[in-house]
Amino acid sequence: MAEGKILRWLKHEGETVQKGESLAEIETDKASIEVDALATGVLCKILAAQGQTVPVGAAIALIGAADEPLPAFAMEQER
DSSP states (O other): OOEEEEEEESSOTTOEEOTTOEEEEEEOSSOEEEEEOSSOEEEEEEOSOTTOEEETTOOOEEEEOTTOOOOHHHHHHTO
16 A cells, blocks of 8 residues: 545544544545544644545644644645
8 A cells, every 4th residue: 555545534623632543534445444643632733635645654634732833844734
């Protein structure tokens, strides 16, 4: 598997997530799977939209503290 398509987000920006909690459904060439949060915090920014295909290992979201500033690369995506 080299890439996956974001089928739908199960969490929205601003929601609290727990490590291991499902964030999104991804479609691969063989199956649809749920992707789990790698950390506990707030879903600060979704980097890959529903319907978007992303390479395996690519960042699809940022999880952090509610008051934590977004990194520069995430701010550039908003423009």
